[in-house]
Amino acid sequence: MPNLTQLLTERLAPAFAAVAGEPTDPAVRRSQRADFQADGALALAKRLGRNPREIASEIVERADLGDLASAVEIAGPGFINVTVADDALGSLLASIVGDERLGVPPAVSPETVVVDYSAPNVAKEMHVGNMRSTVIGDAAVRLLEWLGHQIIRANHIGDWGTPFGMLIEHLVDVGETEAAHELSVGDLDAFYKAARRKFDADDAFKERSRRRVVALQSGDEETRRLWRLLVEQSEAYFMAVYERLDVRLTEADFVGESFYNDLLDSVVDELTELGLLRESDGALCVFPEGFTNREGKPLPLIVRKSDGGYGYATTDLAAIRYRLGKLAATRLLYVVGAPQNQHLEMVFQTAREAGWLREPARAEHVSFGSVLGADGKMLRTRAGESVKLIDLLDEAVERAEAVVAEKNPSLEGADRAEVARIVGIGAVKYADLSTDRRRDYVFDYDRMLSFDGNTAPYLQYAHTRIRSIFRRAGIEAPAEVDTVVVAEPAERALALELLGFGGVIGDVAETLEFHRLAGYLYDLATTFTTFYEQCPVLKATGDVRTSRLALCDLTARTLKLGLGLLGIVAPDRM
RNA sequence: GCCCCCGUAGCUCAGCUGGAUAGAGCAUUCGCCUCCUAAGCGAAGGGUCGCAGGUUCGAAUCCUGCCGGGGGCGCCA
Numbered sequence: 001m002p003n004l005t006q007l008l009t010e011r012l013a014p015a016f017a018a019v020a021g022e023p024t025d026p027a028v029r030r031s032q033r034a035d036f037q038a039d040g041a042l043a044l045a046k047r048l049g050r051n052p053r054e055i056a057s058e059i060v061e062r063a064d065l066g067d068l069a070s071a072v073e074i075a076g077p078g079f080i081n082v083t084v085a086d087d088a089l090g091s092l093l094a095s096i097v098g099d100e101r102l103g104v105p106p107a108v109s110p111e112t113v114v115v116d117y118s119a120p121n122v123a124k125e126m127h128v129g130n131m132r133s134t135v136i137g138d139a140a141v142r143l144l145e146w147l148g149h150q151i152i153r154a155n156h157i158g159d160w161g162t163p164f165g166m167l168i169e170h171l172v173d174v175g176e177t178e179a180a181h182e183l184s185v186g187d188l189d190a191f192y193k194a195a196r197r198k199f200d201a202d203d204a205f206k207e208r209s210r211r212r213v214v215a216l217q218s219g220d221e222e223t224r225r226l227w228r229l230l231v232e233q234s235e236a237y238f239m240a241v242y243e244r245l246d247v248r249l250t251e252a253d254f255v256g257e258s259f260y261n262d263l264l265d266s267v268v269d270e271l272t273e274l275g276l277l278r279e280s281d282g283a284l285c286v287f288p289e290g291f292t293n294r295e296g297k298p299l300p301l302i303v304r305k306s307d308g309g310y311g312y313a314t315t316d317l318a319a320i321r322y323r324l325g326k327l328a329a330t331r332l333l334y335v336v337g338a339p340q341n342q343h344l345e346m347v348f349q350t351a352r353e354a355g356w357l358r359e360p361a362r363a364e365h366v367s368f369g370s371v372l373g374a375d376g377k378m379l380r381t382r383a384g385e386s387v388k389l390i391d392l393l394d395e396a397v398e399r400a401e402a403v404v405a406e407k408n409p410s411l412e413g414a415d416r417a418e419v420a421r422i423v424g425i426g427a428v429k430y431a432d433l434s435t436d437r438r439r440d441y442v443f444d445y446d447r448m449l450s451f452d453g454n455t456a457p458y459l460q461y462a463h464t465r466i467r468s469i470f471r472r473a474g475i476e477a478p479a480e481v482d483t484v485v486v487a488e489p490a491e492r493a494l495a496l497e498l499l500g501f502g503g504v505i506g507d508v509a510e511t512l513e514f515h516r517l518a519g520y521l522y523d524l525a526t527t528f529t530t531f532y533e534q535c536p537v538l539k540a541t542g543d544v545r546t547s548r549l550a551l552c553d554l555t556a557r558t559l560k561l562g563l564g565l566l567g568i569v570a571p572d573r574m
Numbered sequence: 575g576c577c578c579c580c581g582u583a584g585c586u587c588a589g590c591u592g593g594a595u596a597g598a599g600c601a602u603u604c605g606c607c608u609c610c611u612a613a614g615c616g617a618a619g620g621g622u623c624g625c626a627g628g629u630u631c632g633a634a635u636c637c638u639g640c641c642g643g644g645g646g647c648g649c650c651a
Binding site: 005023025027028030031032033037040042043045046052075076077078079093121158160161162163257260262280281282283291292293294295296299300301302304305306307309311312313315335338339340342343345367369370376389403404405406408434435436438439440441442444447450451452453455457458460464465468469472503504507511515516519521522526529530532533534536537538539574 | 575576578579580586587588589590591592593594595598599600602608609611613614615616630631632643644645646647648649650651
């Protein structure tokens with residue numbers, strides 16, 4: 001069952017086409033004056049050089065809205081206002097009562113989508129920047145998977161490059177057992193910094209590190225073993241953080257930079273054959289169309305450094321070629337911070353020029369802004385260091401537990417701890433997902449854990465409140481209904497809101513603007529509470545009671561599903 | 575110098591391909607618990623949509639130029 005906006009668009013489209021002489025978008029949207037308004041007549045009038053109200057009335061005469069609309073009016077300069085018939089609302093809702101997918105069909109043409117996200121660096125702490133990538137990427141994975149796409153999770157961890165000479169030498173100095181311990185308990189920054197300190201202060205160590213890089217790159221077995229130890233211990237730690245965060249990433253999703261090592265030579269070969277490489281200051285570069293440097297000259301993407309080594313650009317090119325070729329993906333999502341925008345666009349453009357990236361395949365930079373502290377600057381500890389993600393999460397859960405303990409003293413022990421975890425983690429994720437990802441946002445525990453406003457706890461609570469209706473009454477939600485009664489204004493408003501879910505999902509699947517889904521869920525929850533205040537459920541009788549129960553259940557399921565697609569759990573009680 | 579992102583109520587944010595009197599939450603003020611969880615609901619006040627032009631029936635939204643904030647601009651990733 002398509003969503004209402006789509007349904008109205010389909011019904012109006014023939015009339016628009018007839019008047020326009022060609023396919024024309026009716027431009028249907030929700031309205032404050034009526035249920036929906038179609039604004040297409042105005043644009044059409046401009047194009048035809050005619051009076052918009054006349055156009056609108058011709059369209060209305062021709063349009064066959066059948067039983068869908070109870071009133072169609074022309075207002076203002078030429079808006080077509082549509083009031084949906086109560087019977088239509090009732091039967092549309094009834095049709096999704098028994099549907100697990102709430103009326104949202106799977107994608108018509110499923111794609112293979114690679115989602116590149118999280119990407120922490122080996123032997124480096126996970127911080128809030130990794131969190132945004134992880135949380136947004138996880139939401140993308142959940143949503144697109146639910147829509148039936150084939151998802152390949154790509155955790156492009158930083159497991160290669162010059163720092164590893166230094167890290168391995170430090171590992172040797174500290175001793176494998178001790179180093180493994182340090183890394184697995186999550187003291188990654190200390191390990192990295194110690195190595196860095198020695199590297200900066202000790203020339204002999206620096207020299208050892210350089211030789212070690214060469215050994216690593218030439219495949220020296222002992223060096224590779226030590227390297228793998230570093231990677232594995234770090235991965236074990238990352239997995240612990242992912243578990244805490246409750247995201248879908250698994251061990252199998254670690255496909256680090258090192259994975260592409262063997263493919264780098266062939267990337268250079270292919271780019272050479274294509275004539276895309278040029279030598280510049282000793283380095284081999286691609287100069288993708290449309291990018292210039294500060295002198296206005298073509299901007300290079302350095303494919304091979306003047307010392308013969310490869311950098312991250314080459315790895316990214318190998319990865320995009322691999323994903324489009326070997327993995328046959330048609331959609332590539334790079335959930336990476338905004339500063340990388342130009343680099344990624346250059347990689348995409350190069351892939352186009354190389355013929356790897358062709359329609360209908362597409363690559364998208366799912367860009368995001370920074371997490372700021374209360375001072376409006378990048379989030380830091382009092383000591384000025386970047387905040388460990390795991391500490392951030394622990395504090396959120398701790399604060400959530402205090403709030404839960406205060407609000408609901410009857411919840412104790414393991415139950416309370418579990419609710420605190422769900423609320424705390426949910427609050428952090430929701431704060432991240434509920435504002436436009438491109439913008440920076442201020443990290444504020446008090447606001448994100450508030451039960452008022454557009455927060456996870458508010459939505460989670462709205463869900464539990466509905467569940468408690470059924471629990472207290474000792475009844476099940478109706479498995480099916482013939483129709484849903486929408487006599488009261490609050491019932492109508494809720495019905496319209498519920499039927500908007502599919503449209504939002506489609507929109508977000510395309511734009512990956514998860515704050516729109518968040519905003520929808522918040523609107524739904526507030527619309528529900530109004531309904532709940534004005535329309536007694538358990539005290540109602542007959543069909544009214546049944547349909548109100550159905551409205552409650554549909555709301556709860558929509559909230560649970562919607563939050564679930566954002567990676568947030570909606571508990572039954574809290 | 576060039577490029578990208580951002581600028582909306584005191585604060586934190588929405589505002590979907592330009593559409594009707596710019597919406598929430600917090601904070602402030604007022605009202606509502608013999609009634610399905612008051613962890614809630616209702617109402618009020620609060621806006622030169624950074625500034626100035628332009629496009630048009632119509633601009634927070636599109637274009638141009640400024641102002642302010644952040645980021646990027648060749649061998650780190």
